[in-house]
Amino acid sequence: MNENFVESLRYLVIKVLAGDFITLHALKEYLIDGESPSVLSHKYKIGKFKLRGYIQRVIEKAGNYRIAQYVIKSSYNPLCGLAPIVVKVPGGYYCTVCEKSLTTNPERHIRLDHRDIVNRIVSECTRVAKRSES
Numbered sequence: 001m002n003e004n005f006v007e008s009l010r011y012l013v014i015k016v017l018a019g020d021f022i023t024l025h026a027l028k029e030y031l032i033d034g035e036s037p038s039v040l041s042h043k044y045k046i047g048k049f050k051l052r053g054y055i056q057r058v059i060e061k062a063g064n065y066r067i068a069q070y071v072i073k074s075s076y077n078p079l080c081g082l083a084p085i086v087v088k089v090p091g092g093y094y095c096t097v098c099e100k101s102l103t104t105n106p107e108r109h110i111r112l113d114h115r116d117i118v119n120r121i122v123s124e125c126t127r128v129a130k131r132s133e134s
């Protein structure tokens with residue numbers, strides 16, 4: 001599986017583990033269903049520039065538009081079924097794995113402290129993608 005595939009998938013896995021499913025849904029509707037960013041920004045109530053930034057980020061990491069589409073196509077369903085490990089609580093975020101409140105950005109916390117969980121999910125999704133390829 002190519003490195004770009006893994007990098008863009010990792011980006012999405014971290015977002016979902018941090019409880020951000022909106023980015024995942026918006027990306028799927030943009031890349032697969034061909035919905036426009038302005039419609040999606042209205043639907044999900046996120047800023048158009050912010051949304052464009054996420055889309056850009058995923059395409060950049062994937063290397064090109066086609067691979068980004070492939071990442072979403074193969075991993076959207078497994079990612080939708082994930083349970084976030086960080087939850088929003090009044091005044092901030094709480095990590096259910098560390099069992100403590102977070103003082104840092106939840107995505108950063110997951111990327112740095114829960115690399116093992118991220119890696120495991122990335123390799124599971126990669127395996128699913130490989131299987132659907134053959």
Ligand SMILES: [Zn+2]
Nearest residue numbers: 095097098113
């Ligand atoms: Zn933690």
